[in-house]
Amino acid sequence: MLSTLKLLLPALLPSWRFFDVIAPSPRVQFTLLSTETESPHAWHEFRPRPATLSFATMLKRMIWNPEWNESLFLTSCAERLMEHPTQHSEDEIMTRIINDLRNNTQNSAMMAATHVQFRLLLVQRQGAQLHQNVTYHSRIQALHTRDVA
Amino acid sequence: MILDDAIRLTEILMGLAFAQQSIEHVKSFANEQRLFIPRLLLAVLLIIGFQTAWVIVLLLILALAILHRFQGPYNGGADRMSLLILCCLSLVHFAPTQHWQEVAFGYLAVQLILSYFMSGWVKVVNPEWRNGRALCDVFQFSAYPVSESLRQWAQSPRQLFAMSWGVMLFELLFPLSLLSITSLGIALVIASSFHFANACLFGLNRFFWIWIAAYPSLLWFQQRIFAIN
Numbered sequence: 001m002l003s004t005l006k007l008l009l010p011a012l013l014p015s016w017r018f019f020d021v022i023a024p025s026p027r028v029q030f031t032l033l034s035t036e037t038e039s040p041h042a043w044h045e046f047r048p049r050p051a052t053l054s055f056a057t058m059l060k061r062m063i064w065n066p067e068w069n070e071s072l073f074l075t076s077c078a079e080r081l082m083e084h085p086t087q088h089s090e091d092e093i094m095t096r097i098i099n100d101l102r103n104n105t106q107n108s109a110m111m112a113a114t115h116v117q118f119r120l121l122l123v124q125r126q127g128a129q130l131h132q133n134v135t136y137h138s139r140i141q142a143l144h145t146r147d148v149a
Numbered sequence: 150m151i152l153d154d155a156i157r158l159t160e161i162l163m164g165l166a167f168a169q170q171s172i173e174h175v176k177s178f179a180n181e182q183r184l185f186i187p188r189l190l191l192a193v194l195l196i197i198g199f200q201t202a203w204v205i206v207l208l209l210i211l212a213l214a215i216l217h218r219f220q221g222p223y224n225g226g227a228d229r230m231s232l233l234i235l236c237c238l239s240l241v242h243f244a245p246t247q248h249w250q251e252v253a254f255g256y257l258a259v260q261l262i263l264s265y266f267m268s269g270w271v272k273v274v275n276p277e278w279r280n281g282r283a284l285c286d287v288f289q290f291s292a293y294p295v296s297e298s299l300r301q302w303a304q305s306p307r308q309l310f311a312m313s314w315g316v317m318l319f320e321l322l323f324p325l326s327l328l329s330i331t332s333l334g335i336a337l338v339i340a341s342s343f344h345f346a347n348a349c350l351f352g353l354n355r356f357f358w359i360w361i362a363a364y365p366s367l368l369w370f371q372q373r374i375f376a377i378n
Contacts (some may be wrong), residue, residue, distance in 0.1 A: 003217075004217045005193050005213075007216045007217075008232060011222075011231075011236070012232075012236060013231065014230075014260060014264070016260075016263055016267035017268070017271045018268045019268070019287065020272060020275060021275065021277075021283075023281050023291050025290050026292070036271045040206055040281050043264055048298070049294070049296055049297055051296060051298060052297070053295050053296040053299075055349070059349075060297070060343075061295075061348070061349075061352060061354055062308075062349075062354045062357065063169060063354070064172070064173065065173065065214055065354045066177070068352040069173060069352070069354075071292075072225070072352070073224065075292045076221070076222075080221070086220070098361050124290070125290060138363065140158055
């Protein structure tokens with residue numbers, strides 16, 4: 001209860017520091033494994049953004065934008081994981097990766113996989129160049145023993 | 150705008166914003182549906198004006214449960230503004246006198262002004278915002294642009310420099326719009342256009358609806374401070 005009230009305080013006394021500093025940005029990537037001990041060989045970006053988006057789709061998203069808002073929440077979870085790793089943040093990302101994989105049953109790699117792992121890449125500008133660093137690896141999660149909440 | 154009308158309009162707009170947010174969770178995981186389907190029903194009760202005081206208290210309790218569920222805001226600033234409006238409206242409904250009602254509702258208006266002014270201030274003191282580099286970074290590598298094609302905007306530094314200063318000047322000068330109801334009206338149209346652009350470019354649709362829900366407090370506050378005195 002006390003921790004929830006602590007979370008409420010920034011809403012009652014907001015700092016309103018939107019975009020004050022453009023911090024390094026996390027990306028979530030996942031890999032599918034056929035055994036728990038297999039080394040990852042291919043990492044896939046989780047929910048890559050589309051190449052283009054029409055204005056009509058943008059207008060529709062004014063009302064109905066669940067997947068994007070969920071992705072923004074996962075970005076928050078990734079930032080939390082890099083600052084103060086918690087089981088909660090890792091579970092939130094892992095659960096959604098597994099859920100998306102299960103909804104994409106046409107994926108042959110998914111059909112063969114038994115485990116999944118994700119990692120976080122941190123994208124930042126150094127001078128004029130963009131750099132990416134791997135900053136976090138999740139646990140390796142069995143795909144078929146975990147119920148999606 | 151009189152106090153009662155401003156409060157009621159805030160309730161309706163917040164109810165619509167909450168309904169929009171909640172609908173986005175209806176097809177989500179069961180533990181989210183358990184929180185957001187009741188929230189959707191309460192939002193409808195708020196819009197139609199049924200027992201608004203108690204509905205707002207229930208929405209506040211539910212908001213705390215949602216905060217606990219996600220271990221923080223689900224949608225950053227939009228959730229924080231939602232909580233702020235909810236807390237202010239709760240205080241308004243249970244305030245012992247009209248004076249305290251005005252203090253609670255005025256606090257929301259002041260925070261709305263600060264939401265623009267402080268956002269402008271923290272940008273203008275940052276050299277990377279002043280030279281346009283920060284907005285280039287937003288488009289080039291932040292998590293926000295909704296499509297890859299929008300990342301190309303980072304290749305137009307002159308336009309982004311102008312946009313950066315446009316945003317900073319608007320945010321910093323926003324408090325001056327309270328000097329007249331006409332200037333405030335113009336400022337709120339520009340501000341809502343700004344939120345609309347953010348919703349289109351960065352997918353921040355929830356910000357658009359919840360910030361607009363707080364505007365009636367400012368329309369009342371302007372008249373209370375500048376027109377009556």
